[in-house]
Amino acid sequence: MLNRYFALLKKDIITGVRNYYFVVVIAVAIIFALIVNFLVPEDTSIKPAIFYHVEYQGDMRENIDEIIMESEREHPNVNRVNSREEIIENMKKKDNSIGMFVTESNGKPVIEFITQGYENKKVINTLVLSMKNSINESLGRKIDVKTNILNKDVEMERIPFNKSILPIFLLTEPTMLGFVLILALVFMEKDEGTIRAYMVSPGRIQEYLASKITLMIILGLISTIVCTGIVVGFNANYLALFGLVIVGSIFSSALGLIIASFFDNLSQSFIWVAAINILFALPMVSYLLPSFAPTYIKILPTYPLLFAIREAVFPTGNVEIIYSTILTFIVLSIMTFIVSVFSYKITAARD
Amino acid sequence: MLKVKNLYHSYTKDDNYAVKGISFEIKKGEIFGFLGPNGAGKSTTQKILTGLLPLQKGEAxxxxxxxxxxxxxxxxxxxxxxxxxxxxxxxxxxxxLEFYKKLFSVPTEDPKVLLKMVGLEDAVNKKAGDYSKGMKQRLVFARSLINNPQLWFLDEPISGLDPTTASNIKDIIKKKKDEGTTIFLTTHNMHIADELCDRVAFINEGKIEVIDSPRNLKLKYGEQLVKVEYKENNKLKRERLSLINDKDRDKLNKLVNEGKIETIHSQEATLEEIFIKVTGRGLK
Structure with a gap:
């Protein structure tokens, strides 16, 4: 059985090499990495709107109002609201916004900055620091400043914008690459009729499909190493990243095999391929706009996968998301592989 | 070696059968020809026997x-x-061939030997996609021998091959038969069936109409005639004479004795003529 698997894998690798799959995958990874490093700017953010409410009524109230008025003059998006709740309500409606709530503790003013969690940290820190400094300068003494994050699960830690799109590439290329590439490989073999020759040999369909999935994993890992290596160097959690790319590749390739079993060429299967690609790409919207994460996007398997890849590339210590995603995808991969084997057993004779 | 009993197959899984209750047996070392026109059920039967189609009804x-x-x-x-x-x-x-060889768990042939046997020794390292149609067909033929099969299914093995290559392929088939290989030959080419097969089955509209050796079929369905060309009064004459009719036999004897015959050919029926006679339709 292993002999047959390795014979199939060798054959698939030779076919992949002669079809330039390896060259294309490496070239695309290098081009993407170069674009990320040299063409995409590190910061594309717009200054956020500020919603504030001053509850503090002590002797420093006048000074605080003065500072805020000064900010309002410099910054057109500073809005006064009537309560802390109203700050949060407004922030939920406006994605690119932060909140400031000034309250009192032991007779002293306490300033609470409320952030969405996914803002560009540089901008927020600069803003908070400058306001904090202004207040301290004006009041001549230190006051308490605390920061509250609304969406802790999507907090991005100091990731420049250009590098933050690397997980999107890692999801669409190395991980989901298998979905389309395996279709091309299977359709080529269907056109050649070689699957019929295989079916009259002792070779089993599981071995046939497993070797193709293995080729996709190899291509995925090469693409991951090249691109991640150029963009973030040794800073990623490569072990976790490889784990995610492997399980993601198995899932996407097995899904591709299921689609391929029902059609004879790419044009026949185009609608299904396009629909599934679009569906699985939807989590990218939530990635770029974290406030937009409806349930129908969150239930897509690529949603946790994308955020788990980000955690692996830019580790923050949230390893649970990596483990749970790998576990989920192991289950999904086993299921899709079993379905693909059955669909081939049913349709192979027809081919 | 191969036993088929009451085999049925319907692509639409209803009573519209492509193969309708066929039965036959092939002995070890026999070349069995499965003759029929396109759509007669030859390929369906072969696909069932090779596992490419599920066996729905019957035994094999x-x-x-x-x-x-x-x-x-x-x-x-x-x-x-x-x-x-x-x-x-x-x-x-x-x-x-090297890839295909590794799929089997029985002793296999050396790919280079097989490639040489079918005349592809000069194209061993050439991409198969660049082969001509005939070369590709020979490669498929060679591949089917990689595991030294005991039962060898051949589907139109010389179709599209030039006469020399076809002759070489026929020689290999004969050699394999001599070595004890059982051969199931699917074809609509009556010449190769006549030349190679120990027995043939005529399949038409999913049913086997007749099974026998080519010789027996010719004797049973053919007319015993000879076609002669002879000279009489310096004129070339052609005549078909029966070997059963007394008058014709006497005339043939007379022509032989007088030494007037220039050419003589036996006129037994071809398998195609017998097929038409049995099924009412041609093989093409």
Missing amino acids: SIAGIDVKKPTEKLFNLIGVSFEHPNIYSKLTGYEN
Whole structure:
């Protein structure tokens, strides 16, 4: 059985090499990495709107109002609201916004900055620091400043914008690459009729499909190493990243095999391929706009996968998301592989 | 070696059968020809026997192994040469055979020996996609021998080949028969069937109409005639004379004794003529 698997894998690798799959995958990874490093700017953010409410009524109230008025003059998006709740309500409606709530503790003013969690940290820190400094300068003494994050699960830690799109590439290329590439490989073999020759040999369909999935994993890992290596160097959690790319590749390739079993060429299967690609790409919207994460996007398997890849590339210590995603995808991969084997057993004779 | 009993197959899974209750047996070392026009049920039968189609109704076994539940052992026993070349175009001829060889768990042939046997020794390292149609067909033929099959399925093995190559392929088939290989030959070419087969089955509209040796069929369905050309009064004459009719026999004897005959040909029926006689339709 292993002999047959390795014979199939060798054959698939030779076919992949002669079809330039390896060259294309490496070239695309290098081009993407170069674009990320040299063409995409590190910061594309717009200054956020500020919603504030001053509850503090002590002797420093006048000074605080003065500072805020000064900010309002410099910054057109500073809005006064009537309560802390109203700050949060407004922030939920406006994605690119932060909140400031000034309250009192032991007779002293306490300033609470409320952030969405996914803002560009540089901008927020600069803003908070400058306001904090202004207040301290004006009041001549230190006051308490605390920061509250609304969406802790999507907090991005100091990731420049250009590098933050690397997980999107890692999801669409190395991980989901298998979905389309395996279709091309299977359709080529269907056109050649070689699957019929295989079916009259002792070779089993599981071995046939497993070797193709293995080729996709190899291509995925090469693409991951090249691109991640150029963009973030040794800073990623490569072990976790490889784990995610492997399980993601198995899932996407097995899904591709299921689609391929029902059609004879790419044009026949185009609608299904396009629909599934679009569906699985939807989590990218939530990635770029974290406030937009409806349930129908969150239930897509690529949603946790994308955020788990980000955690692996830019580790923050949230390893649970990596483990749970790998576990989920192991289950999904086993299921899709079993379905693909059955669909081939049913349709192979027809081919 | 091969037993088929009451085999039915319907692509639409209703009573519209492509194969309708066919039964036959093939003895070890026999070349069995399966003759019929396109759509007669030849390919369907072969696909069922090689595991490419599920066995829906009836029984079939190869060397005692039930075809309904094909095992690895069964696939190690058979070799299939397809009519339409199905090879990995990105692999060389050698790589194609080397890959296929590793799928079997029985002693296998050396790919280079097989390639030489079918005249592809100069194209061993050439990509199979760059082969001509005839070369591809020979590669498929060679591939079907890689596991030294005990039951060898051949589907139109010389179709589209030039006469020299076809003759070489026929010689290989005869040699394999002599070595004890059982051969199931699917074709609509009556010449190759006549030349190679020990027995033939005529299949038409999913049913086997007749099974017998080509010789017996000719004797049974053919007319015993000879066609002679002879000179009489310096004029060339042609005549068909019966070997059964007394008057014709006397005339033939007279022509032989007088030494007037220039050419003489036996006029037994061809398998195609017998097929038409039996089924009412041609083989093409």
